[in-house]
Amino acid sequence: MRVLVTALSGHGHLFPLVTTAWALRSAGHEVLFATAGDMTAVKATGLHSYDVAPGLDMGKLVGQNAGQAFRSSTSGRRFDAEIDMRDHPAFRLFNGLAEGMVDGLVGLARDWRPDVVVYEAMNLIGLLAARAAGAGSVSHAIGVAHNKDLMARFGAMQIDIFQRYGVDELPEPDVFLDVAPPSMKPEPDGWPMRYVPYNGGGQLPGWLTGRPERPRVTVTLGTVAPMLTGVGPVERIAAAAAKIDAEFVVALGSNVDTSSLRDLPDNVRLVGYVPLGPLLASSIAVVHHGGAGTTLTALDAGVPQVVVPQGADGPINAAAVAAAGCGLNVTDEELDAQLVERLLTDDALRSSAERVRAEMHAMPSPAEVADRLSKNFGGQNS
Amino acid sequence: MRVLVTASPGLGHMLPMVPISWALRAAGHEVLLAMAGRNAQHVPMLAASGLHVVETQPHETFVRLMDKARDGMDVKAMQKLIREVSRSGDAERLMSFGARLFAPQSDAVADNVVAIADEWRPDLVVHSPMDGAGPLAAARLGVPAVEQAYGLSSSETRFAQIVEALADTYRRHGVDGPPTRHALLNVAPPSMGTPALGWAMRYVPFNGGGQLPDWLLRTPDRPRVIVTLGTVIPGFAGLGPLQWLADVAGDLDAEFVVTLDNAEAEQLGALPDNVRPVSYTPLNALLATSAAIIHHGGSGSTMTSLAMGVPQLVVPQGADQFSNAYEVAKRGAGFEVDTEVAQVGADDLTRLLTDASLAAAAAEVKAEIAAQPAPAALVSRLVELVG
Numbered sequence: 001m002r003v004l005v006t007a008l009s010g011h012g013h014l015f016p017l018v019t020t021a022w023a024l025r026s027a028g029h030e031v032l033f034a035t036a037g038d039m040t041a042v043k044a045t046g047l048h049s050y051d052v053a054p055g056l057d058m059g060k061l062v063g064q065n066a067g068q069a070f071r072s073s074t075s076g077r078r079f080d081a082e083i084d085m086r087d088h089p090a091f092r093l094f095n096g097l098a099e100g101m102v103d104g105l106v107g108l109a110r111d112w113r114p115d116v117v118v119y120e121a122m123n124l125i126g127l128l129a130a131r132a133a134g135a136g137s138v139s140h141a142i143g144v145a146h147n148k149d150l151m152a153r154f155g156a157m158q159i160d161i162f163q164r165y166g167v168d169e170l171p172e173p174d175v176f177l178d179v180a181p182p183s184m185k186p187e188p189d190g191w192p193m194r195y196v197p198y199n200g201g202g203q204l205p206g207w208l209t210g211r212p213e214r215p216r217v218t219v220t221l222g223t224v225a226p227m228l229t230g231v232g233p234v235e236r237i238a239a240a241a242a243k244i245d246a247e248f249v250v251a252l253g254s255n256v257d258t259s260s261l262r263d264l265p266d267n268v269r270l271v272g273y274v275p276l277g278p279l280l281a282s283s284i285a286v287v288h289h290g291g292a293g294t295t296l297t298a299l300d301a302g303v304p305q306v307v308v309p310q311g312a313d314g315p316i317n318a319a320a321v322a323a324a325g326c327g328l329n330v331t332d333e334e335l336d337a338q339l340v341e342r343l344l345t346d347d348a349l350r351s352s353a354e355r356v357r358a359e360m361h362a363m364p365s366p367a368e369v370a371d372r373l374s375k376n377f378g379g380q381n382s
Numbered sequence: 383m384r385v386l387v388t389a390s391p392g393l394g395h396m397l398p399m400v401p402i403s404w405a406l407r408a409a410g411h412e413v414l415l416a417m418a419g420r421n422a423q424h425v426p427m428l429a430a431s432g433l434h435v436v437e438t439q440p441h442e443t444f445v446r447l448m449d450k451a452r453d454g455m456d457v458k459a460m461q462k463l464i465r466e467v468s469r470s471g472d473a474e475r476l477m478s479f480g481a482r483l484f485a486p487q488s489d490a491v492a493d494n495v496v497a498i499a500d501e502w503r504p505d506l507v508v509h510s511p512m513d514g515a516g517p518l519a520a521a522r523l524g525v526p527a528v529e530q531a532y533g534l535s536s537s538e539t540r541f542a543q544i545v546e547a548l549a550d551t552y553r554r555h556g557v558d559g560p561p562t563r564h565a566l567l568n569v570a571p572p573s574m575g576t577p578a579l580g581w582a583m584r585y586v587p588f589n590g591g592g593q594l595p596d597w598l599l600r601t602p603d604r605p606r607v608i609v610t611l612g613t614v615i616p617g618f619a620g621l622g623p624l625q626w627l628a629d630v631a632g633d634l635d636a637e638f639v640v641t642l643d644n645a646e647a648e649q650l651g652a653l654p655d656n657v658r659p660v661s662y663t664p665l666n667a668l669l670a671t672s673a674a675i676i677h678h679g680g681s682g683s684t685m686t687s688l689a690m691g692v693p694q695l696v697v698p699q700g701a702d703q704f705s706n707a708y709e710v711a712k713r714g715a716g717f718e719v720d721t722e723v724a725q726v727g728a729d730d731l732t733r734l735l736t737d738a739s740l741a742a743a744a745a746e747v748k749a750e751i752a753a754q755p756a757p758a759a760l761v762s763r764l765v766e767l768v769g
Contacts, residue, residue, distance in 0.1 A: 018432060023408030026401045027758040028586055030670075032594070039593055046400060046431035046591040048667055050599070111599055196410050201432035203425065209414065209436060210501045278434060281412070367409040367758050 001029045001378040004109055004129060005047075007120035007140075008097055009037040009058070011200075011223045012293050016142040016179070017120055018045050018198035023366035027374065034108055034129075036101045044200060052104030061096045086157050090312070095158055098125050102161055109133040116377035119173075121146045124155040127173065128165050136377040139173040141189070143292025144180040145316040148189040175376070177369065181299060181359050184320050191372065194363035197297040199276040208278050212247055214267070215344065216283040218303075219250045220276065222291040225310040226256040232332045233308045234261060237287060240337035241265045246344060251279060277301070285343045287335070290314030295321060302357030304349035308335055325352035383768055384412045386504035388495055388516030390484055391420045391444045393427065393613050394682050395510045398532040400431045400588040402508060402567065405757035406764070407433070416498050416516075418491055420444045427590055436498055438491040438515075447486045461619065461700050465722075468704035476705070477540050480512060485547035488514035492551045495519045505768045507561075511536065514544040517560050518552060526563030526767050530583075533681030533702060534575030534709050536568050565767055567760060571688060571750040574713050581763060584754035587686040589664040598667055602637055605673035605735055608692075609640040610665065612680040615699050616642065621649055623678070623697045626726040627657050634731050639668060666690060674734045676726065679703030679718075684710060691748030693740035695730060697721045714743035 005021050007014045014035060025031045025047070035042050036053035043049060102125045109117065109129035116136035119126020130137035139151060155162075155170040162170060176190030219237050234250055241248050242265040251274045252258065258270060276294060280286060280301035288294045290309040295317040298305045305327030307318035322329035326349060330339060343349065364372075385406050389395045396417050403413045418439040419425040429435045452460055467476050492515040499507070499519035507527040509516030520527035529541060545552070545560045552559070566580025611623060624640065631638050632654030639658050640647065647659035660668075665683060669675060669690040677683040679698035684706040687694045694716030696707035707718040717733070717740070719726050734740065 019408055022404035022432070023758065026405035026408060026586060026756065028584055028752065028756040043591065043593060044430055044432060046404075046433070046588065048591060048664060049593045051593060108599075194410055196408065198407075198432065201434055202429045203435050203437060204414075206436070209498060275434065361410060365408065365410045367405065367761065370408070370758065 001116065001374050002112070002114045003029050003031050003116050003118060003373075004034060004112060004114035004133070004135070005031060005118045006034040006052075006105060006126050006129065007123055009035040009039065009041060011041055012291055013120050013122065013142060014041055015198050015200070015293055016195070016296075017118065017140055018047070019196040020118065020140060020177075020193075020366045020369065021045070021047050023370035024373070027367070027370050029370070029374065032108075032112060032114070034105055036104065037097075041200070044202065045198075046201075050108060052108055053100045056097075056100045058097075061093055061100075091154075091157060094122060094154075095161075098123070098158055098161055101125060102128060102165075105129045106132045106165065109135070116373060118373075121151045121176075122154065124151065124158060124170070125161065127155075127171050128162065128167065131165075131167065131171065136175070137171070137173040138175040138177060138373065139190075140177045141179050143296060143313060143317060144184050144320045145292065145313040147178075147185075148176050175373070179296065181324070181356050182363070183324055183356060183359055191369060192363050193369045194360055194365045195296045195300060196366055197277045197293070197300050199293065199297060200273065201275065204275070204278055208274065208282060210282075212282055214245065214247045216247045216249055217340070217344070218276070218279050218283040218286040219248055219288070220286070220294060221252065221289040221310065222294055223253050223273075224312075225289045225291070225314075226252055229310045231256065231258065231260060233287065233289070233310075233335055236332065236335040237340070238264050238268050240335075240340055241268045243337045244340055244344070246284075249274075249279065249283070251276065287340070287343070290317040292317060299326065299353070299356050300360055302354045304343055304346065304353045306330060306335065306339060306343050308332055324356055325349065326356050327353070383505040383765065384414070384503060385506045385508060385764075386499055386502060386516065386519070387413060387415045387417075387508045388513050388519075389417050389510035390487055390512045391418045391424065391439075391441070393424055394680055395512065395532065396424060396428050397431075397588050397590065398682060399508065399510060399530060400428075400433065401586040402530055402583075402757040402760070403431075403433050405761050408758065409761045411761070414498075414502055414504070416495050418444065420448075430591060431588065432591075438494040438498070443490050444487055447490060451483050451486060464700050465704055468702075468708075473535070473537070473705070474539065476702075477537050478543055480702075481540060481543040481547050484512040485514060485544060488512075488518075488544070488548055489551045491515045492518055492548070492555070496522060496555055499523055506764060508764075511540065512544065514548045514551070517541075517545070517564070518548065518555060518557060521552075521557045521559065521561045522555055525561065526565070527561040528565045528567060528764060528767065529580075530567040531569045531580075533685060533706065534570050535702070535705060536566055536570065536576050536579050538579060563767060569685065571747050571754070573747065573750060574688075574709050581760060582754050583760050584756045585685045585689050585751055586757055587666040587682075587689050589666055589682065589686060590662065592662075592664055592667070594667055598663070598671060601671045605636045606671060607636050607638050607731075607735070608665070608668045608672050608675045609638055609677070610675070610683060611641075611678045611699070612683055613662075614680070615678050616646060619699050621646065623699065623721045623726075624650060628653055629725070630728045630731070631657050633728050634735075636673070636731070636735060639672070641665075641668070676734070679706040679710075681706060688715065688744070688747045689751050691744045693734055693737070693744045695719060695726065695734045697726065713747060714739060715747050716740060716744070
């Protein structure tokens with residue numbers, strides 16, 4: 001079977017599809033990963049990739065819209081409200097990317113003839129690629145917030161793009177892959193699939209595969225938030241750390257202004273980009289911004305979480321974590337030593353985190369889903 | 383479960399471990415690759431598989447060890463010896479030759495592999511055929527080890543030979559013998575090499591990822607022929623076996639894509655218009671729109687060509703390349719040109735592109751391989767082995 005996988009090139013959008021692509025590849029299927037903009041992340045996945053919009057200036061689109069979009073959605077209300085969001089900067093950003101990618105993606109699908117197109121739920125032009133190739137269409141959720149209805153509403157706002165290709169009404173995908181743990185969403189939107197984190201591969205430093213001497217707490221704000229909303233939560237952790245018997249490993253990526261994080265206590269360590277999976281495997285708790293991938297990776301690791309939402313879908317993820325009992329949903333100002341102490345000692349948080357982890361590990365793995373996709377779509381075009 | 387994956391240094395040993403590692407990860411298992419390279423690019427190329435990697439030794443170690451193993455013998459004499467042993471049909475002698483060559487490399491990484499395993503606590507070790515450090519670490523922890531073949535020929539005795547060659551290393555770590563639970567994932571197609579041994583597994587090529595250029599996605603108007611000597615031979619034995627690209631390729635109505643960077647290609651002199659050098663590009667992606675391949679007979683190139691179903695012209699230079707060339711010719715999916723005797727000529731190229739029996743046999747083997755259980759399908763057996 002030939003599978004065209006497509007996502008935006010940002011880590012949060014691209015990473016969750018990698019394990020699914022590996023599942024297909026290791027089952028013997030051909031996989032081509034189509035994206036655009038910054039090709040760095042996809043080139044490090046071992047997959048064959050294709051740039052559907054060479055020269056696409058992500059920076060320009062991001063520069064115009066992203067900061068405002070990220071912040072203005074911090075309340076979480078606008079993300080899923082039943083209102084016309086067409087003027088919202090977040091929509092303009094995603095729509096701009098879709099406009100930039102659609103011709104190249106559809107052209108690729110016509111040339112490469114996939115049997116099925118697996119598209120990141122927000123990259124709805126995957127539906128047009130599937131249609132162009134006469135292939136099956138699979139929407140791949142990347143977080144607990146990405147439900148089928150919301151994506152349909154999001155797609156309806158992009159109907160102009162579809163109409164240019166002679167499609168008047170947004171089609172439904174043949175399959176929706178839902179990665180939400182059952183207790184966070186009792187009725188899955190489609191096929192449930194275990195979220196197996198991919199957060200970048202590469203060489204691990206020795207300290208990451210060994211056991212830490214003190215209990216380790218991971219602190220991360222993902223790859224987008226620290227550039228848009230700063231490192232306030234890390235400053236608050238740094239201020240509280242001296243009072244706590246734990247090692248705080250702060251994973252902030254490479255393009256972040258850390259000038260406010262000088263003179264850190266001995267038990268706070270800044271590291272560059274470190275894959276979150278192995279880092280959490282050596283940690284007993286995590287403090288993070290509520291990104292979809294970070295939240296699911298923490299749920300998979302079964303560690304209690306403090307979520308300090310910074311924007312985008314962070315508030316929704318934070319609320320879901322708190323409702324499941326495996327973490328705390330707090331504002332920047334609420335983040336203090338007492339709260340961190342609770343994170344490390346509250347047995348109820350820990351047992352809930354372990355329960356959700358067990359639930360996730362019992363869901364059909366990407367390997368099993370790949371098998372099911374093959375039975376449904378194999379032989380469509382090959 | 384937690385799976386530690388080990389391999390001997392060198393891309394031909396390291397990269398074939400990626401698909402089974404992906405399969406394990408996609409089934410939700412934890413995977414850590416503990417490997418070393420033979421040059422500075424090897425570990426980064428492995429890490430670009432997206433898997434997690436720890437480097438077990440700096441690559442300089444192995445340059446020294448290879449020089450020592452050659453024991454003053456020059457490259458020509460070494461090739462001659464391997465050729466003789468290969469052609470003698472004495473597979474066991476070739477195998478013990480290999481075991482002796484690779485044992486010092488396993489010994490060099492053993493302390494670190496054991497230390498990593500002691501800390502990381504795998505439930506299973508998956509190792510490449512010539513690697514003895516992974517099985518040692520598994521034996522120490524009392525967990526099973528599974529060998530994954532990278533080519534046509536596996537052996538019932540090789541594993542024991544490697545263990546024997548590492549007797550001192552086993553003693554140093556206080557381990558009595560190899561893991562009691564050991565299995566083999568065998569990628570030989572049913573009609574080639576030694577298919578009866580171990581558990582049959584579909585060969586899924588991994589030749590590195592990468593961004594594909596437009597021209598590679600479309601089947602060209604005239605047949606495209608891929609030409610490669612792999613990653614070792616050009617630096618080791620030179621580009622002599624490719625001189626025909628400058629001399630006769632221009633006479634053929636075909637497009638030749640050769641995996642050399644521009645500096646290397648210049649060594650061949652002026653190349654005709656229908657020869658295109660490309661820097662490292664995954665071989666399976668190159669073959670997807672190609673009609674044939676000319677290669678050195680490395681296991682990765684041979685297996686990838688078989689899996690993609692293209693006729694092969696093999697110009698073996700060393701290692702297991704002579705036996706791979708022999709197996710390909712015996713199966714009818716290609717033929718060999720002995721570059722010690724003659725250059726590849728226009729007649730050979732015409733035969734490669736027009737002999738329908740080659741294409742038919744290649745298509746048969748492709749179908750055989752595709753019908754084997756994929757790495758993803760073997761994961762449940764590995765879980766059962768761990769128990």
